[in-house]
Each structure stands twice: as structure tokens, then as C-alpha cells.
Amino acid sequence: MSSILEEIETKIEGLKTSTTKSNVGVVRETGDGVARIEGLSDVMLNEMIEFPNGVFGLALNLEETEVGAILLGETTKVSEGDEVRTTGKLLQVPVGKALLGRVVNTIGQPLDGKGDIKTDSFYPLEKIAPGVIKRRSVSQPVQTGIMAIDAMIPIGRGQRELIIGDRATGKTTIAIDTIISQARLNKAGEKGEVKDYRPLYCIYVAVGQKNSNVARALAVLEKEGALPYTTIISAPASDTATNQYLAPFAGAAMGEWFMDNGMDALIIYDDLSKHAVAYRQVSLVLRRPSGREAYPGDVFYLHSRLLERSARVAEKFGGGSVTALPIIETQAGDVSAYIPTNVISITDGQIYLETDLFYQGIRPAISVGLSVSRVGSAAQIKAIKQVAGKVKLDLAQFRELAAFAQFGSDLDAATKARLDRGQRIVELFKQKQYNPIPVEEQVAVMWAMQNGYVDPVPVERVKEFQIKLQDYLQTRKESLLAAIRDKKQLDENIESQLRAALDEFKATWR
């Protein structure tokens, strides 16, 4: 007992309790999650300010006689006449590996009932992105496990690839699939099955989503065993506009910790349309001048400074990376709206999902013509380059020819072959959700397609052929798959093994 008393006494002695100087102001007006404060002559932009009852705010507008602040947390506890003081601190969130496997809110407080998050490092929400000297070009792949993406629109570590499409076209599914694929690779890496594998940790930022959607994503990740490598930041539709506006920045801060410590992180911003809407609300109630579609003038800067924080850092600075997959929801396929064009121009490419394709049963409904990755094949392993080099061209030609083929039935042999090949590629690229395919199996399947093994198979049975082939390879040719995985390229030896395996498989295929 006495030791506890002594401990408390030394603690009290250690505390600084002399006279303090602070800068204060008085709340003149509050409502809609913002407060206007008179005074606060020393406040800095984006500084945290303290209201009574433990409520904090963020000073966003510094005007001649007033300060406009957004409130974090319980907004009803703030009233007119309250004294507000500056803190001299920036808003920060806990970061580190302790956050993996957790669901947190915008300021890093747990929402999953799994107890406190024990971490001693904190990062500010707003940080300047790494400069030119610190960066290097993107060259390592993020294996999404989605064949159409890995083959045609490769994503590299440190890249920013936009996922864009109408509602219910499978945007979130692509993101979740990618997380699941990373978790499987991470697990394989831990077991030593993949040579020199750098684990990729995932951060899923849900902005303005329905709580049911977040719960569903969480359940899927938990079921697939991906949660231990994932942090979910949830700022659902019922959360304040302030929290929705800050959530992506919190995600970026958590991702940056991995990058600064030489690790790789993947952040999914789901979605930035709702983020822009939340920021519009905050700006309008702060009476900032509005521009096009009532968005404030700095809505471009809002997204550009967020996405600029994804980077691949040079070896000298740790060699970490932050990859971003922002999601944008379009209205009736209109990519020329304000926010979509902004984000398209910021990112290094986009995956465009089309409603028509989705309802034709082509899922993931990726539009080959409109999707692009500006990093290109630098982010592919050599084996994929060898088998998928011409797939995008083949598919684009197929789409062109398919439109023509509707008018006439007399087709020359070359055109017919091209159409047949195209139809089969489309079939191969159809993929069930939450079912990422390992890269070595993708290589084997695409090699089979390139070398004409799929051509004799009727179109409606291509998918069955592919699944059986994958099964066969997994069970009977494990060593071949391992060889592709380790060598990361197809040499003569592997190709001859593949040929032998496919001949053997073809003999059993009915």
C-alpha cells in the first residue's frame, strides 16, 4: 500500500502545475458540427482546440475577428459562451502494428469491443507527402488475384489506381478481393512458401458507408482469415461530416507508419465521392465560398494531397510503400462529372466497371477500353508479361470485331479465330467474388490460352475447363506451380513441363 502511495506522490511531484499561459476564446455560435469562436488570437491553422467537457475541435477558418472550427466527438456538449483554449497540437492518430485486425473510428478509437489499442506511436493526420528525392519508381506488383487486373491493368506497390463505376458494379468487391489475396500471400510468406516476400498490410477506410456494408466487409475478411493483416477505419453515414472528412487522412497516416518503417501498405478509400460530399458539407457550414456543384474551391487539393501521400520510397529511406486504391461512384456512367475527372487526373490509372458488362454476367465487369494502368508492365512479374503481353490488344480487337460481326455472317478464318479467342478470354477473366487466384495459376491458365489449349473447348465450358485445370495443377503439379512462383518467369524447362501437364490434362478432360 505504502509503495502505491509513494508512487502517486512522485507522479504528482513530476507533474508541472505552476501557472500556465494559454490562449483562449469564446464560442459565439455553434451548430451543424461547427463552432465560430471569438478570440483565440494565437491559434494556428489545423490546430486542435479544446472545448469544455473534453470535446476537441479543429481550427479550419482563421478570419479577422473569428475562428471557424469543426467539432470532433460529442457536438451537443458545446454551447454558446463556452471558453475554448488552444492546445498547440495537431490532430493525430495511433499508428503501428497494434491496429492490425482492428476496427477503429476516425481518431483511432476501437469500435470492435476488443479492448484498448496498445501503441506508443502517433502520426499527425495531415503530413506532407514524400518528395522527389525520397521516391523511386514503382516496380513491385500488388497481386490482386483478379486475373483481368493482374494481366491487363497491373497495380504496383506505391501506385494509386482508381476503381470507378456506377453503384452495384462490384467496386468494393475488387477491393475486398485484393485484401484477401494479400492476406493469403502474407500467410504463405510467413510460412516461407514464397521467396523474398514482402508482406502487404491493408487498411480499409469506409467513408459514408452504410454500417451494414461495413459489417459485411468485416465478416468476409474475418471468414477468409484476412482480418489479422487489415485495419478497418469506419466513418459510416451516421457519423459526423467532420469524421467522414478526416477518415481517409487517418488511413493515410496509419499507412505511412508502415512505409516509414520499411514495410508495404495498401489503403482502400471507399469511397472518395462521399468523402467529397462530406467535405462540401463542412465547407458550406463554415461559409467558405462554393464553386462548381457547390464543392469548395480546394476539393481538388483535398484529394490530390491525400493521394500524393502514396509513394514507393527509395531503399536508402527504408524502401517501404503505400499503395492507394481510391473508389469513386459515378452516376449513370458519367466519368466526366466533377469529382470523377478530378480523381482520374490525380491517380496513375483507373479500373472502370460497367453496368452493362455486369448484367451480361461478365464479373468483374471491367471495361478493357476505358481501364488503364499508367505504371504498366513495370509492375508485373516476368511470367505474367510473357503470357499476357498481348491479351489487352486481343480483347480490344475482339470488342471491335464483335460489333462488326453482328452485321454479317460471312467471316474470314482469321477474323473468326480472333472472335473465338476473344470469347474465350472473356470467359477466362470471369471470376467469382472473394476468390483470388494465385499468380502462378494465372500464368498457367493464360499460358494454356496463348498456346491454343482452350480454343477447342466450347465457349460455355471454358470456365469449367479453367476450374478443372486449376484443380489438376494444384493437386498433381504442385512442384510446377512452385517453380513458376519462385522463378517468376517462364523458361524452356517450365514451358516444356507446362506443355506436358496440359497434354496430360487434356487427355482426361471430357
Next chain:
Amino acid sequence: MKINKEVRQLSRQMLQASFTDGQLDSGRISSLVDSLIARKPRNYIGVLKNYRRLLRIEVEKRRARIETASEVDRETTSRLVANLKKKYGSDLTTEFVVNPQLLGGMRIRVGSDVWDGSVRNRLERLQQQL
């Protein structure tokens, strides 16, 4: 409070004209107000309201509010006032208030600066830190 640009500009000009030698001049202020009322420009009531607000903020910047838990003797007060005037200029007005809720010590507020040496503040900070 929503005010238009004209009102804001005019009231700001009036505030700038209210000073002589860097100090608020009550004579000038009343003559400014009188002439405004006599001329009755557009939105003049809004201008007056905003002018009053700007003046209030200006006065608050030059006023020290000294809260103590109990009455303070004359010598301490005069020393305090002299010190504050040295720091903030001779036009500083002072106001002494007894506030038993402070429990002990003193709290001085000048404009938006606050020096808090009250027992209540120390206890609150202790509570936060523990």
C-alpha cells in the same frame, strides 16, 4: 452573423478612424456614430452593430480581468496593475473580480491570453494527467 461586404468595410473603416495615437478615442467614436446616424447610409444599422462588435473586441484586448479567490490587498493590486501595464501598454484597463470557485490563487485574462495560477486549474490538470 451574416453581414455583407459593404457593412464590413464601412465598419472596419470606422474602427480605424476611432484611434488617436494608437488609443481608442471616445470623442471620435461618438462623433463617428453621430455623423453615421445623421447621414443614414444604406444598412447603417448593420454597420453600427458590427462597429459595436469590433469596438467590443478592441476594448477586450485592452482590458485585464483579474479573478482572485479572495480579496487582495491594495499593495498587491497596484503592483499587479503596474506590471500588466508595463507588458500591455498604459491604456490597459483593469477589473478585479472575486471568484471563490477558483479555490485559491489568481487568474488573469487580457484579450485572449490567460495566465491561470488558480488551484482549480491545477486540480483540473492533475485530474487530466492522472
